[in-house]
Amino acid sequence: MNRSDVLIVGAGPTGLVLALWLSKLGIVVRIIDKTSAPGTTSRALAVQARTLELYRQLDLSNAVVQKGHRVDAANFWVKGEPVARLPLTGIGEGLTPYAFLEMLPQDEHEQLLIERLEGFGIKVERSTELEGFEETGDGISARLRLHDGQQEICQACYLAGCDGARSIVRKTLDTGFPGGTYQQVFYVADVQAHGPTFNGELHLDLDEADFLAVFPLAGEGRARLIGTVRDERADRAETLGFADVSSRAIEHLKVQIEQVNWFSTYRVHHRVADHFRNGRAFLLGDAAHVHSPAGGQGMNTGIGDAINLAWKLAAVLSGGATATLLDTYETERITFARKLVATTDRVFTFVTAEGRMADLLRTRLAPFLIPKMASFETSREFLFRTVSQITLNYRGTALSTGVAGHVHGGDRLPWAHDGEGDNFESLKCLTWQVHVYGDTSDEMIAWCHEHHLPLHVFDWRPAFEAAGLGRNGFYLLRPDTYVAIADSSADPKVIERYFKEHGIRPFFGSP
Structure with missing residues (x-):
């Protein structure tokens, strides 16, 4: 041991x-x-x-989805009334098999x-x-x-x-570990409650009162409350109980508490x-x-x-x-x-900033802009791509090279799905692999076979073009499903040079 x-x-x-x-x-x-x-009072909820x-690589995705709660919309409240609703159902439709916000x-x-x-x-x-x-x-x-x-x-x-x-x-x-600590003290409470905010959706109070968000959980009347504690109460954060939390924001969101399962306070840091x-x-x-x-x-x-x-x-x-x-x-x-x-940091500062100007931005401007933004598919897609982390890429780093179609080395492989299949199915294997959309050369087929490198050739379909994938080139995929090489040729020597330069033998080790 x-x-x-x-x-x-x-x-x-x-x-x-x-x-x-x-x-x-x-x-x-x-x-x-x-x-x-194991912990029983943890704060993290969203599984992006x-x-x-x-998680598909560990056959975990379905279990997480089944155990968790899918959030259909985010609602924004001002002065005790809902003023804007951002639908989340299918917000990432066509971008990923998991086009929703999951809470667990x-x-x-x-x-x-x-x-x-x-x-x-x-x-x-x-x-x-x-x-x-x-x-x-x-x-x-x-x-x-x-x-x-x-x-x-x-x-x-x-x-x-x-x-x-x-x-x-x-x-x-x-x-x-440079950075800092926000002045606000946060509280988190797992509660059993009822009210209009307990409809399975996410609710946020934008008012000048203490910030409060109601995150729905699986099960009737279950939710996680996350809010701020300001003024002199913040100085005694370690001794605060739920009774010390301002009722103003809770009343604004019309939350009727039945039972507090657990409660904790903490400070938020920003450091790297x-x-x-x-x-x-x-x-x-x-x-x-x-x-x-x-x-x-x-x-x-x-x-x-x-x-x-x-x-x-x-x-x-x-x-x-x-x-x-x-x-x-x-x-x-x-x-x-x-x-x-x-x-x-920028988002957090906007949501929790104090003062007249900050209050006006949250209570007047934000309720006006949110529905406008939600009405445009491009803005909804941008929001989803950013929060879901599907835009995270390693472009310009040592292991990333080339471009084919709209896909660069270092990108997450785009998901393409239609009635004929899903190009993510082979990604369940924790191996290096090659994807070709269209046709490839006999040399590529022979080289991959000789070197035990899985090769997946997909007949060209409109769904691939829509996803930004290039036709008849190839994508060398890392075991974490990011693109190592994007190339418009069908030349296996490109892959051979890549592995040699990086000291990699892909057929080693992976089951």
Whole structure:
């Protein structure tokens, strides 16, 4: 038990997904967490479309959708009345198999991941804390404090810090974590209640009162309330109870509380670590970046970190790539994290800003603009693409090259679906693969066969053109389903050169 390929510190969604992906790829993992039991009062709710797409690789998507709640609309309230409604049903129609907003509380989400991980024979080691570590010549030597108080020296090839905003891994690496903390104190409450806002849709109060959002959950009358606490109450955040929360916003949204299942307060930070990697140690999720809850991006971004790193670690550990592949993790993920923090910061500031001008913008301008924007398909599509993370790309980075049709190297492969099929079906395999839309050369077919590289040739159809895919070229897809090469030729030497330049042998390691 004290030797593994990868030691994962932290068993939140990021650590659990990393453990799952690595286990699926045959990598020996050990996952520890200092808590005695899984969390029951977690804040994250939204499972974005891109996460659901990637979850297909673990056969998790359907389970998440079945357990969660699909939100049909977002409603905006001012002075106790609904003033704008943004329909969300099919808002991403034609862009993804998951063209909706899915809500699943983080604690239920984690339990699903834990059960799947146990299917690989891996259990989270609870009440086990990382006290420190150092890099040796060929790995990591970590000091653990076990549940019985005993100390253990653990050996691993690599260490993954998924241990949250107060990460001991980040502190041990002495990596800077610049940013700041918002002045508002937030509260989160899981409640049983009734009223017009308990119709299965999302509701937000834009008024000058304390900010409040009502997030629907699966089950009659269940919802998660997320709001702000201002004035002098913020100075005693640690001792606040639900009774201390301003009733003004709750009354504005006509929420009739029957029972408070749990309640907690917290402060929101906006920070990105200076580095996501130092030698054999990596930072993921909240250990690497924290930001406002605007747009439900945090948990999904951490899961994206895990998937990006998992296939690269698996390739290196299995002999399918040189260790230089791991350099691309920080490059690809830190750019997105910095952009995300800046974007969510602007949204958060608008929603929670105080003062007469801010109130006028929220209560007068926003209710006027939201229905206008919602009436245009292009604006609805832009909103969905951004929030769902399907526009996240790695263009211009080391592993991304070329363009074919409207698709660039580094892009997420566009989804194309019609009555004849779905081009995402083959993406369930955690392997490198080639997609061709139209015709390809005999050389390409022979080369892929010889090198055990899966080749999927789709007869050309209008749906592919509509999705922006190029005809008769090829797309080399990474194991995380992002495009490595987009090329308009049918020349396998392009792929051969790519693998040679990057030290990759794609037929190694993947089941």
